[in-house]
Amino acid sequence: MRKNLNVIAAYSIMMGLIILVGIFQSWNIALSIFNLCLISAVMTMGANIQWGYAGLINFGIMGYTALGGLAAVLISVNPVQEAWSAGGLNILFSLFLIIGMVLAVRYVLKKFEKSKRRTYIIASIIILGIIIIRFVSEPGIEGIEEVDPAKTGFLGGLGLPIIFSWIVGALFAGGLAFVIGKVALGLRADYLAIATLLISEIVIAIIKHEDWLTRGVKNVIGLKRPAPYEVNLQQTDWFINLVEKFNSGKLGLISDFTERQSALNQLVIEGSSVFVKLCYSGLFLVVVIILLILTQKALYSPWGRMMRAIRDNEEAANAMGKNVVKQHLLIFVLGSAIVGIAGAMLVTQDGLFTPGSYRPMRYTFLIWVMVIVGGSGNNFGAILGGFVVWFLWIEAAPIGLYLVNLTTAGLDDAHFLKVHLIESVPYFRFLMMGIGLLLIMRYRPKGILPEKIEIK
Amino acid sequence: MDFVNAIILLLNYIFVPALAYGSQLALGAIFVTLIYGILRFANFATGDMMSFGTMFTILFTWYFQSVGIGLGVLPTALLAIPFAIIFMIGYMLLIDKFVFKYYRINKSPPVQLAMVSIGVMFVTQAVVRIIIGPSDRRFFDGEKFLIKAGEFKEITGLNEGLAIKSTQVITILVTIILVSTLFWFLNKTKTGKSMRAYSDNEDLALLSGIDPKKIVMITWIIAGILATIGGALYGLDKSFKPFTYFNNMLPIFAAAIVGGIGNPFGAFLGGYVIAFSEILLTYAYRKFFMYVLPESMEPDGLVQLLSTDYKFAVSFSILVIVLLYRPSGIFKGKVL
Numbered sequence: 001m002r003k004n005l006n007v008i009a010a011y012s013i014m015m016g017l018i019i020l021v022g023i024f025q026s027w028n029i030a031l032s033i034f035n036l037c038l039i040s041a042v043m044t045m046g047a048n049i050q051w052g053y054a055g056l057i058n059f060g061i062m063g064y065t066a067l068g069g070l071a072a073v074l075i076s077v078n079p080v081q082e083a084w085s086a087g088g089l090n091i092l093f094s095l096f097l098i099i100g101m102v103l104a105v106r107y108v109l110k111k112f113e114k115s116k117r118r119t120y121i122i123a124s125i126i127i128l129g130i131i132i133i134r135f136v137s138e139p140g141i142e143g144i145e146e147v148d149p150a151k152t153g154f155l156g157g158l159g160l161p162i163i164f165s166w167i168v169g170a171l172f173a174g175g176l177a178f179v180i181g182k183v184a185l186g187l188r189a190d191y192l193a194i195a196t197l198l199i200s201e202i203v204i205a206i207i208k209h210e211d212w213l214t215r216g217v218k219n220v221i222g223l224k225r226p227a228p229y230e231v232n233l234q235q236t237d238w239f240i241n242l243v244e245k246f247n248s249g250k251l252g253l254i255s256d257f258t259e260r261q262s263a264l265n266q267l268v269i270e271g272s273s274v275f276v277k278l279c280y281s282g283l284f285l286v287v288v289i290i291l292l293i294l295t296q297k298a299l300y301s302p303w304g305r306m307m308r309a310i311r312d313n314e315e316a317a318n319a320m321g322k323n324v325v326k327q328h329l330l331i332f333v334l335g336s337a338i339v340g341i342a343g344a345m346l347v348t349q350d351g352l353f354t355p356g357s358y359r360p361m362r363y364t365f366l367i368w369v370m371v372i373v374g375g376s377g378n379n380f381g382a383i384l385g386g387f388v389v390w391f392l393w394i395e396a397a398p399i400g401l402y403l404v405n406l407t408t409a410g411l412d413d414a415h416f417l418k419v420h421l422i423e424s425v426p427y428f429r430f431l432m433m434g435i436g437l438l439l440i441m442r443y444r445p446k447g448i449l450p451e452k453i454e455i456k
Numbered sequence: 457m458d459f460v461n462a463i464i465l466l467l468n469y470i471f472v473p474a475l476a477y478g479s480q481l482a483l484g485a486i487f488v489t490l491i492y493g494i495l496r497f498a499n500f501a502t503g504d505m506m507s508f509g510t511m512f513t514i515l516f517t518w519y520f521q522s523v524g525i526g527l528g529v530l531p532t533a534l535l536a537i538p539f540a541i542i543f544m545i546g547y548m549l550l551i552d553k554f555v556f557k558y559y560r561i562n563k564s565p566p567v568q569l570a571m572v573s574i575g576v577m578f579v580t581q582a583v584v585r586i587i588i589g590p591s592d593r594r595f596f597d598g599e600k601f602l603i604k605a606g607e608f609k610e611i612t613g614l615n616e617g618l619a620i621k622s623t624q625v626i627t628i629l630v631t632i633i634l635v636s637t638l639f640w641f642l643n644k645t646k647t648g649k650s651m652r653a654y655s656d657n658e659d660l661a662l663l664s665g666i667d668p669k670k671i672v673m674i675t676w677i678i679a680g681i682l683a684t685i686g687g688a689l690y691g692l693d694k695s696f697k698p699f700t701y702f703n704n705m706l707p708i709f710a711a712a713i714v715g716g717i718g719n720p721f722g723a724f725l726g727g728y729v730i731a732f733s734e735i736l737l738t739y740a741y742r743k744f745f746m747y748v749l750p751e752s753m754e755p756d757g758l759v760q761l762l763s764t765d766y767k768f769a770v771s772f773s774i775l776v777i778v779l780l781y782r783p784s785g786i787f788k789g790k791v792l
Contacts, residue, residue: 198772209765427585434578
């Protein structure tokens, strides 16, 4: 108990801060911060597995997040029948062609020795394949995108409950990570960072511009929800009764019937959105706890010890007979899959998929700040990092506004400097993150909750 | 005649823009490669440092414009660049003193320095946005075109016009002057030689009496000059927007790695490799084929290899291929 005192203290302070937001701002804001903190925590757990356990730098987090979001679309949206009949066959045929191409390349790789000839054969297979695929898919894509472009214009999904997408998102992200890992894991650390950053940009470019699959920058809105809708809740009797019971003290003070009714209505509207957010919190909390148990078990298992050995001294681990390449690939896939889950959760919560909003600053570098600040190699630290950094990211604007008002208190309200500073308050969050990261890296390089290795 | 038209078409839409864009990338790539070769880390703040320098250029340009000082047909920004460079160098040296020096002295691994540079990236980005705001700004003044498309058509009697923007010419000229001075400095002067020695083998360089503090300071000064000029030229040619500059970091990294990181000449050529392949692969060749081929064989589609949306993807694919088959770059840089 005493050993974990700092963990408990850190988490209680964090929860206290969120509760303070609930009391002083509103419970709605507090819960939406809390939900995104939970999603960030899942992302940091994924990044922490790669960086903290194995020392692999992955700057492609944005790409996996977006793939998870894509999974949410492909699972939950109802299939668009006209689009399928317009171009589904062509797309399926192209898919078979791609599989055929990959098999052909694999066959050549196995059959021939490494030589110039083999490289040329592979290159010609790929180029020929791309040309044929373009010819096959083009009419299909055009057909699909012409089907009611204002509403659909894409193939749609499978029409399943959106919860399934959390698993499918993990599979998607893991699959991509497998391919990238095969290609890029041999590179030195900072090269791996740059390569993954660039590959994630390619993923975003594809998601943004392949409208037949993702609707691109036209966004997919109104996704299914695992939680009830606010409008329905506001008309359900048991919910109104619940709100009434909850606020009976406050309502009892109002004697007039119509006034009481309108106050109740107001409370029901507020309560419904809080209730929906609580539903999400519950779902996310389950995911975070399951992942935390699994990652904690893994960290203290023989496998976790082996990963740390590989991280701290690759050559020695190799000499002891551990397959470094294979383990690196495994952990790269696992970590990315977890990030994929977070991507699907994010889209589930928002109810919409906006490829244009995936930017490296928010989805890659911010997550890294979380991992470093929280404490790499320590799951509790990584989760705490997700909470702290996301909390500051949201609350930076009010804090910045307060600071600006404090420092420019002597100036006139219309003074150009004051107006300018107040306008640029949203950017104080970047400043805060940067300075926070630099301070932590300098004075507490292991993070708020440093890695603790104890043999249980 | 059709053939000449086709050539002019390619010159107008591919060659001249790619040359200008390539020059801008090349300056950034040399910046990355110098930092990597001498200070030994991948600087993720590259794009934002360039936007920081450009911001000073814009502020000085505004000041000169308000006072009424100008260069006539040339953009006022050219006058502002030297002043901006002074501020930029000051900023670079400050950052080095307060941030990077500690890790250098402690001999931290490159990965840690790269992480620190992410912190610098956040701070620089915030400062730029707080001072000048996130919106799109044009600060070009003076004569816009050296040759206008219409005039060119009139003079030559061709169907295709060739428009050359003055910013493109300025970009290319300034790049040539700057890069040749830099190579002269690195190859002929004593300081330049000691920089190369330090980059090649730190311990040996220290043994032979080279002062590391001086080397590091000069590296930051050169980096400041490159970042400001590269950024300002890009802003003059297109426009200044902090977010675009952040994104430009990616093709710049690609250029530096393709050219062989740690090798300034490779980085210089890498910039053009990236720029030309981006534009060549995403240009729609339909009109070109209409000139070159007989009428019966005219193509129906746009004859575009990739849609322009995948501009960035091109440079990254080249990078991935180079990393796979020649990890040390086309021109041998440091072996990775």
